[in-house]
Amino acid sequence: MNKEKSNFERMIDLVEEIFSTRNDPEQLQVNEEVIEQLIQLDPHFVSELDEGKGPCCWILLIPSNTELMHRFLDAEITEQELFERSRTLTTFTTLYLASALTLPEYRNKGITFHLCISAILELQKKYSFQDYFAWTFTEEGKHLAAKISNHFSKPVHIREHQP
Numbered sequence: 794m795n796k797e798k799s800n801f802e803r804m805i806d807l808v809e810e811i812f813s814t815r816n817d818p819e820q821l822q823v824n825e826e827v828i829e830q831l832i833q834l835d836p837h838f839v840s841e842l843d844e845g846k847g848p849c850c851w852i853l854l855i856p857s858n859t860e861l862m863h864r865f866l867d868a869e870i871t872e873q874e875l876f877e878r879s880r881t882l883t884t885f886t887t888l889y890l891a892s893a894l895t896l897p898e899y900r901n902k903g904i905t906f907h908l909c910i911s912a913i914l915e916l917q918k919k920y921s922f923q924d925y926f927a928w929t930f931t932e933e934g935k936h937l938a939a940k941i942s943n944h945f946s947k948p949v950h951i952r953e954h955q956p
Contacts, residue, residue, distance in 0.1 A: 800847030800896060807894050811930055821872040821891065823853065830880055831855065837915040840908050842899075849899045852908050853892040854916070856885035862926050865889070866952045872928065885920050888913065890927040890949065893937055900933070906940050913945070926950040 798806070808823075821827065831838035834856065842850040857865075857879040865875045875889065895905045916922070925942070927949055929935045938949040 800849055803896055804848055804851060804894060819871045821876050827876065835916060835919060837912040840912045842904055842908055850895040850904050850908055852912060854912060855879055855889040855891045856920060857887045857889055858882055859886055859924065862887040862924060862950065866926060866950055886922065887924040887926060888922040890925060890938065890941065905937060909941055910944055924950060928952040928954060930954040
């Protein structure tokens with residue numbers, strides 16, 4: 794019997810397809826513990842859109858500071874190290890746009906952009922982010938970073954993925 798995959802299963806497949814996290818020690822290994830730690834800081838660091846069939850869009854944002862942002866952008870520390878060091882901070886001045894995933898049939902509709910903007914606006918009520926940064930793996934990721942930059946009239950500093 795050929796059972797159709799749930800949205801959740803498809804999102805997990807998408808994580809591996811785009812990021813290949815299992816084969817890349819540079820990347821944050823997102824698991825329930827990581828998600829729980831971010832949600833404890835503020836639920837808006839982890840957002841999803843679920844229209845009743847499981848998530849069709851996920852975003853993950855990580856608060857940090859300027860020093861760690863520059864060290865990450867310069868590839869002096871890994872994404873995992875960025876997370877580990879950032880979670881011990883008491884003041885956050887930068888926001889890492891860590892991950893945005895959208896199932897293919899939901900793309901090019903502005904869903905990911907609006908979910909990101911909504912989360913960032915909520916987070917701005919609590920935190921004063923001076924800078925945004927991202928590690929882009931796809932052209933869509935670069936485009937999303939540019940749209941967020943334009944929306945907030947603030948640059949999104951980019952670390953480009955080198956496959």
